[in-house]
Amino acid sequence: MTVKWEKTEANVGVLEVEVTSDRFKTALDDAFKKVVKNVNVPGFRKGKVPRRIFEQRFGVEALYQDAVDLVLPEAYEQAIAETGIQPVDRPSVDLVQVESGKPFVFKATVTVKPEVQLGEYKGISVEDKAFDVTDESIENEIEQVLKGHASVEVVEDGEVQNGDTVSIDFLGKVDGEAFEGGEAENFELEIGSGTFIGGFEDQLIGMKTGEERDIEVTFPEDYHVKSLQGKAATFHVVLHDVKRKVLPELNDEFVQEVSEFDTVDEYRADLKKRLEERAKQDHDRYVEDEVVKQVTANATIDLPEVMVNHEIDHQLNSFAQQLQMQQIPFDAYLEFTGTSVDELRAQFREAAEQSVRTALVLEAITAAENIQVTDEEVTAELEKVAANSGLDLDRVRQLMSVRDPNLESFKRDLASRKTIELLVQNSKLV
Known part of the structure; x- marks a missing residue:
């Protein structure tokens, strides 16, 4: 031949x-x-x-x-x-x-x-950014834990407050005419969640059970329903009931119930330690992202359109799967948002181009630096997967080989991680 x-x-x-x-x-x-x-x-x-x-x-x-x-x-x-x-x-x-x-x-x-013409990729300067753990961040984390164990009580006598969950009927009109999607009965809405148009939830604050009120809002210019963009609307609202979260008291008894610690001080100390570990991880990711962004920007690549389209396909499929997990059919999402598949693909294009460009640049640096992945490194990573999944090593290999014969994709990911480590090691914080 x-x-x-x-x-x-x-x-x-x-x-x-x-x-x-x-x-x-x-x-x-x-x-x-x-x-x-x-x-x-x-x-x-x-x-x-x-x-x-x-x-x-x-x-x-x-x-x-x-x-x-x-x-x-x-x-x-x-x-x-x-x-x-x-x-x-x-x-x-x-x-x-x-x-x-x-x-x-x-x-x-x-x-x-495509061929990748690498620019500067060693000695990249990254503006440092603080990821501090403050008393406020600790308190915010504790508040989230308390909210997670909160009880819900019906407010018999009192006014709606931020954070309350209300049950309402509403009927919306634009220019005196009702519009599709502007009506509901016994709708559950958390005040402050940002679920509704800006200003809607704020105007419910102060209402009492059984009260009716007209609420004036304006749809944003980029609203997903084109016929309502920029339009003023009036919603007639009937408030049926108000529910309010009651947070438990932070004391030793509560700590013993939700953790392995005996006192609030011990719980706070452990929480601070975990937040500091998370902050370090966030800082490391920030540096990695900034280095990779700069290195990618320094390279010259003529991206094939087909590679970008393949990545858009991948991101679109992932998005559809996320919707499915939320029990939202993809077609129903398109109809509700007034978006076509072509418009959605256009929204994914910039991220897809950046993803493809980044992958190609990292691959080129991996080759330029002759970065290899050893069998021992592959086994070590598989052992981590096995430990986290509770499966034995051979079973993990078997399952991963179904979609990734010879673990080539897995090895490429490891090589990419080693390449990023090299770039970070050769960068400098300023």
Whole structure:
């Protein structure tokens, strides 16, 4: 087999492959064995038609497509290996010569992974940022814990306060006309959650059970329903009941109930320690992100559109799965937000481009620095996964190999992490 590769554009080239006549003859023989099983010719049992009779009746050309289907994928993969190119999409194939007794020739137009021209990636300066644990942050964390163990009581006599959950009926009108989605009964709303249009929840504060009130709001200019964008609306609201969270008291008894500690002081000290560990992790992630952003910006890449579209597909699928976990059908989300799939894809484009660009730059640095992942490092990481999942190491390998044969993707992720560690080690905080 002979192979010729020629670049025609920045990330596109033509792969010309010539398969020997002997190899194509073998493919024709294999194609006949496959096709003849389903051929009916008078005077012969099914599957027993001689090759000569078959070709007289149907012509050798009847075998060409099956022969091509047998030989082309293998020849293409071999050509990829020989040339060392890295396709990022399925090729566009043109058959140049398909004839018995002659070499089989085809051309494949292939989009390949782009070349990355690295800029400065060592000695990157990052403006330091404090991730301090303050008394206020400790108190906020304690408040969240208390809220998590709060009881809910109905407010029999009193006014709505921020943080209360109310049950309301509402009917919204624009220019005196009711609009779709602007009406509900016994709707549960937490005041201060930002669920409704700006100003709506604030105007419920001070209402009492059984009270009715008209609330004036203006839909934002970028509201998801285009027909309501920038429109003034009036909502007639009926308040049915008010529920308020009652926080437990922070004392030794509460601490003993929710933790392994005996006193509030011990609980605070442990909480402070955990927040400091989290703050260090947040600081480390911040530095990593800033270094990678700068290194990526310093590189020059001509991104193939197909790679960006593949990443948009990936992000869109992930988004749809997140909606599904919230029991929101994807089509229902599009209808509710008044968004088309094309508009949603456009929203993902910038993040997708950055994701692809970053991955390519890190991969190029990994190659430039000859960063390798050892078998011992792979095993160590798998042991961590096993420990966290409660499975044994062999089972983890087996499960991961289902989607990642030979753990190649897993190894690339480890190499990428080692590359980021190198970049951070060679950066400086200012």
